[in-house]
Amino acid sequence: EEATTLYEKIGGADRVRALVEAFYPRVQAHPLLKPIFPEDIRPVMEKQYLFLTQFLGGPPLYTEKYGHPMLRARHLPFPITPARAEAWLDCMSRAMDEVGITGQERELFFGRLVIAAHHMVNQEDD
Ligand code: HEM
Numbered sequence: 001e002e003a004t005t006l007y008e009k010i011g012g013a014d015r016v017r018a019l020v021e022a023f024y025p026r027v028q029a030h031p032l033l034k035p036i037f038p039e040d041i042r043p044v045m046e047k048q049y050l051f052l053t054q055f056l057g058g059p060p061l062y063t064e065k066y067g068h069p070m071l072r073a074r075h076l077p078f079p080i081t082p083a084r085a086e087a088w089l090d091c092m093s094r095a096m097d098e099v100g101i102t103g104q105e106r107e108l109f110f111g112r113l114v115i116a117a118h119h120m121v122n123q124e125d126d
Helices: 006-010 012-029 042-055 061-066 071-075 082-099 103-120
Strands: none
Touching (some): 006 103, 012 042, 042 061, 082 103
16 A cells, blocks of 8 residues: 555645635634734635645745744644633634634644643733
C-alpha cells in the first residue's frame, strides 16, 4: 500500500479550503473569539489554509511564504484563554461536520489540533 498523507486522505486542497471557509464564519460569530480576530478575516483564512496544508503533510505552503510557523509566539499578542481554546476547537469540530471530515482521519486530525490549541493557551480564564 502506498504511504498517503492525512492531507491526501481528507481530500487535499479542496477539502482544506472548504474547511477554512466553514470554520471562520463560526469564529466570527462566537462571542469569545470574535473580539480577538480582525474584521477583515480573509488574510487570516489564507494563512490558515497555507498552514493546515502543511500541518496535514501536504506541501509546505505556509513556511515557503512566512517562514517557520512559531505559532505559539505568533499568538502571544492575543489573549488565548482555556475557554477560547475550547471555543476554537468547537468551531473546528462543527466545521469538520459541515464539510464531511469523518472517521479515522478526523480523529487523527482533530487530536493534533487539540494538542496545538492547548499549546497556544497563554493566559488564564478571566
Ligand atoms: C492567527 C486565535 C489556535 C493557527 C491567529 C490570530 C488569532 C488567533 C487572534 C491572529 C489574527 C490576526 O492576524 O489578527 C486563535 C485562538 C486559538 C488559536 C483563540 C485557540 C487556541 C490555533 C491553532 C492553530 C492556529 C490550534 C493551528 C493548528 C493560526 C495561524 C494563524 C493564526 C496559522 C496565522 C499566523 C500568522 O500571522 O501568520 N489565531 N488561534 N491557531 N492562527 Fe490561531
